Amino acid sequence: MPTNGWDTHMHVTDPSYPEAADAEYTPGQHNLSDALSFESTIGINSLVLIQPSIYGNDNTLLLNALTKLGTRHGRGVVGFDTDATSFETLQAWHQLGVRGVRLNIKSNEVNLTEAELQERVTRYAKIIQPLDWVLELYIGMEDIPKLEPVVADLGVRLSIAHFGAPTLPPIGNRTLPLDPYTVAGFQSLVNLLKAGKTYIKFSGAYRFDKDPQYRGIEGIARELLKFAGDRIIFASDWPHTRFEGLDIHPFVEKCLDWTDAAGVTEKVFSRNAHELWDIPLDK
Template sequence: MPTDSTTAVPAVTPGWLAPHPAPSTPTLELPAGTVDAHCHVFGPGDRFPFAPERKYTPCDAGRDRLESLHEQLGIARRVVVQATCHGADNSAMVDAVRSAAGRARGVATVRPDIGDAELAALHEAGVRGVRFNFVKRLVDAAPTDELARIAARIAPMGWHVVVYFEAADLPDLEDFFATLPVPLVIDHMGRPDVTRDPDGPEFDRFLRFADRNRCWVKVSCSERLSVTGPAALDGERHAYADVVPFARRVVEEFGDRVLWGTDWPHPNLTDHMPDDGLLVDHVAHVAGTADLRRRLLVDNPMALYWPEESA
């Protein structure tokens, strides 16, 4: 739970990069009602302490700064995903969702012993999903039996499960994912290796898994997946070009189940901190028509997170 302002804040993990100090204004005009379907808040640590079991300690990146960034970029709504540094204490995420007065939804981290009253309180606050993290450098081994019990608990509430994993681990996880009795949302296109062929067997396997299980897929985290990095292509605002063929396949094959997010404030990056205005412009290369962009940025996230408004 939040603590008073005298709480000592631990030192930031060495090498941690703070969010971009002055993001550019994008040249792409986003459609009205655009949703950032994947962003986080960190702290502030003096109000929302980080979890003792965390794998990293970030700098503060709270809701006020997130809201300011979204205003600059032209983003109307957001989905705040619980960060691993806060563990199963969802206080910072819930605070960010509540402060948006209906323009935000949340994705929580919960433990199997969570009570019905706490689940109901999260739902009332705007939470609509639970995240299962399988990235080994961020969490200890995920207990699938416990996660299955959580999924069964949230199914009657109409929630979904967000799964975060790396491409190489999908063969070991896909049978478990297929048993979950709730919709699945996949973070960051399943983290493909973008040095490989976007039409090759590894990415094909991912796409067929997503199609077979009617998954939603987030076209996000280009700055994390890219090897070529933020360098402009042909002098244009077209960074992270090596990710485009993968993201374009997802957008074209999952037009009604694809989502987009900034991943602000971009945790665990060590080589560069992306310009969020450039990430918005990147969308034009991933979704090449106004119709595709509207589905990616507005229609799909509204259908998943605000179905009562999109019916």
């Protein structure tokens, strides 16, 4: 693991904390102390805390954890209602280390038309642009083509979670190595990455690839590493909500293997996160 590595996607949760009305699951207890204990097992001590879908726009747990963590080792990505959150509030969160807003399209299976998706990302981008925040998206890869027409005009950087959430062929119906260009939406993801303002997270592979050796997602990973090494960031997706108890260490080892082979391990695990999340390189 490189020095000054960052885990760029993880959550803090508390089963006693009120959930949003549309919450799809009840989490276990996973606080900041638990998070840091986990991170010590993979050699990382700096975190980007992401607002989980179950709490909607109530960022209390995240902000409390971020305050304890501090800006030297912490950044945050919140959720907020564009009609109910003042710019002064966003500025106060910025001082705590918040550097992005999350639009979670995938977790609750929100079905948006192309026009609806474009309107939503444009609305949030306009608000966060003065703060130079990141627009964090959890979206199915098949919906990424809907983003293409507007991304260049958003004026903000995008971070797409979990390899872009591809729909992979079933394990019994795969030709390996998998040709990623046969996966719906992959070419659009490539187009966005090549345009330069979009980042992709190597995270959450177990959500889409049931192969314990991750041979399906490997084809996507290796192809992206050929040309997007400057815009790929690592994340553990701890505590693996809805998959709690998962051993993520084999996936971490896979990411290290893939990035070592491409000669970009320091970038993917450290430097790219520093650049995306406004972190001085000495932290």
